[in-house]
Amino acid sequence: MSLSGTGLTLTYGATVALAGASVTVAPGEVVALVGPSGSGKTSLLYCLSGLARPSSGQVLVGDIELTALDDAGLVAVRREHFGFVFQFSELVPELTLAENVALPLELLKAGRRDTRRRVAELLERLGIGDLGGRYPAQVSGGQAQRAAVARALVHRPAVVFADEPTGSLDSANTDTVLSALVELSRDTGSSIVLVTHDDKVATAADRRVFVRDGFCTDEVLSR
Numbered sequence: 001m002s003l004s005g006t007g008l009t010l011t012y013g014a015t016v017a018l019a020g021a022s023v024t025v026a027p028g029e030v031v032a033l034v035g036p037s038g039s040g041k042t043s044l045l046y047c048l049s050g051l052a053r054p055s056s057g058q059v060l061v062g063d064i065e066l067t068a069l070d071d072a073g074l075v076a077v078r079r080e081h082f083g084f085v086f087q088f089s090e091l092v093p094e095l096t097l098a099e100n101v102a103l104p105l106e107l108l109k110a111g112r113r114d115t116r117r118r119v120a121e122l123l124e125r126l127g128i129g130d131l132g133g134r135y136p137a138q139v140s141g142g143q144a145q146r147a148a149v150a151r152a153l154v155h156r157p158a159v160v161f162a163d164e165p166t167g168s169l170d171s172a173n174t175d176t177v178l179s180a181l182v183e184l185s186r187d188t189g190s191s192i193v194l195v196t197h198d199d200k201v202a203t204a205a206d207r208r209v210f211v212r213d214g215f216c217t218d219e220v221l222s223r
């Protein structure tokens, strides 16, 4: 599914976070949003993913107009078509890693056996196959972030949104988490929209989109 945002604006009181930003992400494409601090990268990611409503502009996911949906419609699209990875893994502390990874499939009412198989396969591929029974507090930050990547991809979403997914990791864990995210998304055909300050992470993307003063366009980027 392609994803596009057109003419997105977002204001917080007197602060203009987005000033008419436009970006299109092709199916399977990995796009890094880069730019100075406060330029609007996270705001853009939030508007594209339905975590925030733009003040004006349009977001299309395939032929679904995200910006026209009510809250229940937004939740349904996010559950089925999107996956999320944040800077700190934000796993549910009361659930084991395997239970955390299974959550998106359970919300979509997937069968129990398929869920168990898919969760085990992903944990294995991420090198944490033996940690499925542990709770988030019992694993390292890098291991928790790998589980967060598994959770974002378990339901084969159209788009994974990742806000500083390696921002809290050392360089070895950054490499592991980043390559897992990109490789697994190739398998599932998911596109990735990621916000990063790390040049190495941005280089792993198919394309970089420069956000400045709440603005970006695909034309500027392709220069």
Ligand SMILES: Nc1ncnc2c1ncn2[C@@H]1O[C@H](COP(=O)(O)OP(=O)(O)OP(=O)(O)O)[C@@H](O)[C@H]1O
Pocket: 012, 015, 016, 017, 035, 036, 037, 038, 039, 040, 041, 042, 043, 044
């Ligand atoms: N919840 C909020 N309330 C008020 N202002 C906000 C809020 N979120 C963001 N802003 C403001 O909107 C602008 C864009 O912020 P945003 O977080 O999108 O930038 P960013 O490029 O992701 O920054 P960083 O790289 O520092 O994370 C900034 O001026 C910021 O202070």
